Amino acid sequence: MNGIPRRSDQGEEALPETAAAERQQNSPWTPSSATPIAATRSRAGDSREAPSQGRAVVLADLNAYYGKAHAIKGVGLDYAANQVTAMIGPSGCGKSTLVRCINRMHEEIPGAYTTGSIMLDDQDIYGENVDVVAVRRAVGMVFQKPNPFPTMSIFDNVAAGLRLTGGRRGGKRENIKDRVERSLRGAGLWEEVKDRLSEPGIGLSGGQQQRLCIARTIAVEPEVILMDEPCSALDPIATLKVEELIDELKTRYTIVIVTHNMQQAARVADTTAFMLAGELVEVGPTERIFTKPSDSRTEDYVSGKFG
Amino acid sequence: MSARSLTLTSARRRRTDVVARWVLAVATVLALVPLVLVVYYVVNKGASAWNTQFFTKDPTGNSTGFGDEGGLKSAILGTIEIVAIASAIAIPIGIAVALWLTEYHRGGWLGNVVRYFIDVMTGVPAIVFGIFVYLLLVIGQPPASAYAGWKGAIALALLMLPIVARSAEVVLLLVPESLREAALALGAPRWKVIMRIVLPAALPGLLTGSLLAIARAAGETAPLLFTIAVTSGTTFDPGQRMNSLPTQIFNNLNSSSDPGLISRAWGGALVLLAMIFVLNIFARLVSRRSPAIR
Amino acid sequence: MEAGVISRGGGSGIPKRSPRARLADPAFRWALTAMALGLVALIVYFFILLIVKAEPTLSHVGVLSFAFSNNWDFGGEIFKAWPLLVGTLVTSALALLIGVPIAIATALFISELCPRRMRIPLTVLVDLTAAVPSVVFGLWGFFFLAPKLQGTAQWIADRLSFIPIIGGGHAAGPSYFVAGLVLAIMILPIVSAISREVIATVPLDHKEAALALGATRWEMIRMAVLPYSRAGIAGASMLGLGRAIGEAIAVSYVIGGNATLIHHIVEQGDSLAATIARSFNEANANQRGALIACGLLLFVLTLVVNFVARYFVARSTRALRAPPAAEPVASGAV
Numbered sequence: 001m002n003g004i005p006r007r008s009d010q011g012e013e014a015l016p017e018t019a020a021a022e023r024q025q026n027s028p029w030t031p032s033s034a035t036p037i038a039a040t041r042s043r044a045g046d047s048r049e050a051p052s053q054g055r056a057v058v059l060a061d062l063n064a065y066y067g068k069a070h071a072i073k074g075v076g077l078d079y080a081a082n083q084v085t086a087m088i089g090p091s092g093c094g095k096s097t098l099v100r101c102i103n104r105m106h107e108e109i110p111g112a113y114t115t116g117s118i119m120l121d122d123q124d125i126y127g128e129n130v131d132v133v134a135v136r137r138a139v140g141m142v143f144q145k146p147n148p149f150p151t152m153s154i155f156d157n158v159a160a161g162l163r164l165t166g167g168r169r170g171g172k173r174e175n176i177k178d179r180v181e182r183s184l185r186g187a188g189l190w191e192e193v194k195d196r197l198s199e200p201g202i203g204l205s206g207g208q209q210q211r212l213c214i215a216r217t218i219a220v221e222p223e224v225i226l227m228d229e230p231c232s233a234l235d236p237i238a239t240l241k242v243e244e245l246i247d248e249l250k251t252r253y254t255i256v257i258v259t260h261n262m263q264q265a266a267r268v269a270d271t272t273a274f275m276l277a278g279e280l281v282e283v284g285p286t287e288r289i290f291t292k293p294s295d296s297r298t299e300d301y302v303s304g305k306f307g
Numbered sequence: 308m309s310a311r312s313l314t315l316t317s318a319r320r321r322r323t324d325v326v327a328r329w330v331l332a333v334a335t336v337l338a339l340v341p342l343v344l345v346v347y348y349v350v351n352k353g354a355s356a357w358n359t360q361f362f363t364k365d366p367t368g369n370s371t372g373f374g375d376e377g378g379l380k381s382a383i384l385g386t387i388e389i390v391a392i393a394s395a396i397a398i399p400i401g402i403a404v405a406l407w408l409t410e411y412h413r414g415g416w417l418g419n420v421v422r423y424f425i426d427v428m429t430g431v432p433a434i435v436f437g438i439f440v441y442l443l444l445v446i447g448q449p450p451a452s453a454y455a456g457w458k459g460a461i462a463l464a465l466l467m468l469p470i471v472a473r474s475a476e477v478v479l480l481l482v483p484e485s486l487r488e489a490a491l492a493l494g495a496p497r498w499k500v501i502m503r504i505v506l507p508a509a510l511p512g513l514l515t516g517s518l519l520a521i522a523r524a525a526g527e528t529a530p531l532l533f534t535i536a537v538t539s540g541t542t543f544d545p546g547q548r549m550n551s552l553p554t555q556i557f558n559n560l561n562s563s564s565d566p567g568l569i570s571r572a573w574g575g576a577l578v579l580l581a582m583i584f585v586l587n588i589f590a591r592l593v594s595r596r597s598p599a600i601r
Numbered sequence: 602m603e604a605g606v607i608s609r610g611g612g613s614g615i616p617k618r619s620p621r622a623r624l625a626d627p628a629f630r631w632a633l634t635a636m637a638l639g640l641v642a643l644i645v646y647f648f649i650l651l652i653v654k655a656e657p658t659l660s661h662v663g664v665l666s667f668a669f670s671n672n673w674d675f676g677g678e679i680f681k682a683w684p685l686l687v688g689t690l691v692t693s694a695l696a697l698l699i700g701v702p703i704a705i706a707t708a709l710f711i712s713e714l715c716p717r718r719m720r721i722p723l724t725v726l727v728d729l730t731a732a733v734p735s736v737v738f739g740l741w742g743f744f745f746l747a748p749k750l751q752g753t754a755q756w757i758a759d760r761l762s763f764i765p766i767i768g769g770g771h772a773a774g775p776s777y778f779v780a781g782l783v784l785a786i787m788i789l790p791i792v793s794a795i796s797r798e799v800i801a802t803v804p805l806d807h808k809e810a811a812l813a814l815g816a817t818r819w820e821m822i823r824m825a826v827l828p829y830s831r832a833g834i835a836g837a838s839m840l841g842l843g844r845a846i847g848e849a850i851a852v853s854y855v856i857g858g859n860a861t862l863i864h865h866i867v868e869q870g871d872s873l874a875a876t877i878a879r880s881f882n883e884a885n886a887n888q889r890g891a892l893i894a895c896g897l898l899l900f901v902l903t904l905v906v907n908f909v910a911r912y913f914v915a916r917s918t919r920a921l922r923a924p925p926a927a928e929p930v931a932s933g934a935v
Binding site: 320321323324327328330331332334335337338339341342344345348349352400403404406407408410411412420421423424425426427428429430431432433434435438439441442443468496497498501522523525526527528529532533536537553556557560561569572573576579580583584587588591 | 622625626629630632633634636637638640641644647650651654702703704706707709710711714715723725726727728729730732733734735736737738739740741743744745786789793817818819820822840843846847848849850854874877878879881882892893896899900903904906907911
């Protein structure tokens with residue numbers, strides 16, 4: 001993780017534009033306008049060489065509660081930087097709750113709390129004097145149902161993160177315009193919406209809305225992206241597009257994806273973790289989990305005996 | 308339930324059904340009769356009182372046949388001023404309280420206590436609010452400034468507050484939780500989530516609730532009786548005694564059986580009714596176009 | 602550093618915000634808390650102020666004697682408000698008796714029977730009745746309703762003269778009866794609106810279960826709708842009662858202003874709120890004290906009524922939160 005370009009202390013207005021531009025030129029994943037899917041397919045292979053920005057996340061003895069209900073029971077888990085980790089398991093096993101702990105969204109539910117630690121590099125996000133709001137800037141989240149802000153245009157939706165988190169209305173107009181375009185390109189949505197940026201975000205199709213939400217998330221330049229069943233509300237074509245996108249995104253972000261769809265886990269994830277009843281049963285390379293799981297419960301689940 | 312025929316329910320049951328339906332329908336028509344009668348009478352008697360003088364002159368206090376009777380200018384302007392001030396106080400505070408309830412205290416005993424007190428406030432008779440503001444702000448003040456427009460506005464604001472807060476709470480609860488989560492997950496501080504995401508999404512509903520509260524306040528007489536006193540001149544200084552339509556109508560009717568004063572009371576009633584109906588209908592139109600909440 | 606701007610230091614993953622930016626959230630929250638709790642404090646203070654200012658009268662007359670002894674002579678400064686309290690209760694009871702059945706019928710018709718496209722216009726019209734200011738109802742009641750009803754009232758009074766209070770007496774224009782009728786008109790919209798809300802919470806499968814059993818519409822209303830929404834409708838009626846008790850302006854025109862204990866409902870009388878509205882501005886210090894005590898009595902009365910009302914409405918809407926859809930009622934019917 002030494003090759004990470006350090007960012008300026010001056011906040012987002014002074015975010016290294018040059019570095020960003022550089023990234024766009026150098027990075028192999030700059031989306032092509034014509035055939036995004038085919039183009040990204042061919043590039044997926046060399047994505048590891050891209051300048052990495054993602055960070056490792058390490059869970060240690062993580063417990064989560066809803067009032068008295070113990071939803072996550074002592075989970076320890078390493079998320080490697082710039083990898084896609086899938087969380088699988090039957091409904092109610094706590095995989096969504098676990099993921100919501102990683103950007104401290106869990107505690108937004110009245111009565112909910114956590115114990116244990118989650119290290120983002122060398123910092124415990126549950127440590128003392130840690131700013132929750134800042135944690136969420138570093139760890140972005142994409143939700144199950146696409147949730148663009150209904151009162152905002154496509155452009156404003158993507159800019160929302162910048163404006164909501166920045167001071168002085170989020171910085172200079174030009175700066176925002178660049179970032180919006182870059183984020184929309186990053187989410188593979190630019191070509192589809194560039195001529196109607198001022199139209200309302202909720203006018204898009206479901207799949208486009210979800211990619212808009214991803215654009216909104218990457219616009220604030222997080223280091224980890226959590227995805228809570230991002231495709232469960234989408235049709236197969238839209239799902240495919242989002243999966244392609246996830247594959248691209250991992251060059252820059254560490255990705256944790258919750259899914260109830262094992263095929264999806266097999267398609268997108270480098271690592272897969274299986275949870276059951278709030279406990280982590282098994283974690284390992286995706287292929288091994290699906291072919292030679294070491295735990296019988298995992299085997300029962302991936303072979304469709306329950307869940 | 309043993310009937311096998313597809314066409315025949317027992318005649319008695321069918322008759323009961325028809326009779327019951329008719330009774331309910333007739334009762335509904337009956338419920339609308341007063342509205343029709345009131346509107347008919349107010350328009351009938353009020354319109355004849357309207358003329359240029361009615362809108363451009365202050366009341367003079369003269370009886371019919373004893374000189375110029377004047378109009379109701381001060382009352383109309385006074386009502387608009389007082390209600391505007393009351394709205395400026397009650398709407399922001401009401402929405403703030405509703406936000407406190409929906410964004411910070413959905414459950415929990417403290418939220419329930421505040422909710423309970425808002426309910427109590429809703430039940431307080433308007434005239435008791437009038438007494439309260441009288442005791443709080445009028446009594447014991449130097450006579451020159453004892454009664455004032457702004458004090459009436461406070462009394463109306465107290466009346467509006469629970470209406471605004473209650474309706475705002477309902478509307479804010481309708482804002483999908485997913486929007487708040489989306490904004491929070493972007494790393495937005497809570498207050499910005501509220502100001503930039505939650506409030507805009509709820510805007511049409513908030514507007515409807517506020518307009519209905521304004522309409523309610525505009526027609527209230529009781530909170531103003533003991534707080535703005537009686538006067539006939541137009542003033543734009545809220546520190547002065549102020550006239551208002553409801554109090555003017557009340558006093559015209561109370562103090563005399565003079566046909567001229569009565570006629571102007573009807574004219575004033577028509578102005579008031581028109582203002583309130585327009586506000587009501589506008590409020591409903593606004594509520595119908597709410598893209599954010601479905 | 603600018604307020605709100607987030608910056609990231611070194612290789613650490615968590616960015617930092619300036620202390621000022623981190624202060625904004627608690628500050629916002631505390632401002633809202635101050636307003637919410639300020640509201641509570643204001644109501645409490647309101648109650649205390651009312652008690653303190655009513656205290657001289659109450660301790661002079663005696664609390665029980667003020668409320669329950671029959672002698673109200675405003676000019677002679679004798680303040681025993683029983684006639685007014687009874688006037689308030691009689692007019693409000695009349696309002697409920699006349700208003701509530703019609704309100705419920707209206708609510709049932711609008712939510713269960715009327716054609717879909719009539720629903721919104723009817724709702725708007727009924728709600729508009731609530732928007733008519735009380736002073737306009739007073740004006741209309743005084744000049745139109747009271748004179749028009751005098752003959753009818755006398756006729757009814759003569760027919761029912763064998764019933765004490767309800768029948769008999771000489772019908773005046775303004776009277777308890779007219780006041781009750783005007784109050785009925787005024788509370789009808791709110792009772793109807795809340796009943797409609799309550800009826801809307803009746804689960805569809807209850808209604809469909811009834812219809813599937815071969816019930817007619819009316820039987821469906823009786824079997825499924827009314828039992829389910831009974832508590833809520835009771836609450837709605839109580840809220841209407843609260844309104845009726847507190848209404849001052851309209852009543853002050855149409856009740857007559859005669860503060861003697863009721864003999865016949867077609868005769869003139871007075872109520873707590875109406876007396877306050879009529880006499881407060883011209884009253885001397887003693888009289889004002891008495892009227893403030895009347896206000897306190899009114900306040901306590903509405904407080905109790907509203908408390909009961911909220912209990913009923915809450916009980917009925919709790920059912921909404923835990924819909925008994927999973928109960929065997931619906932599935933058993935299929």
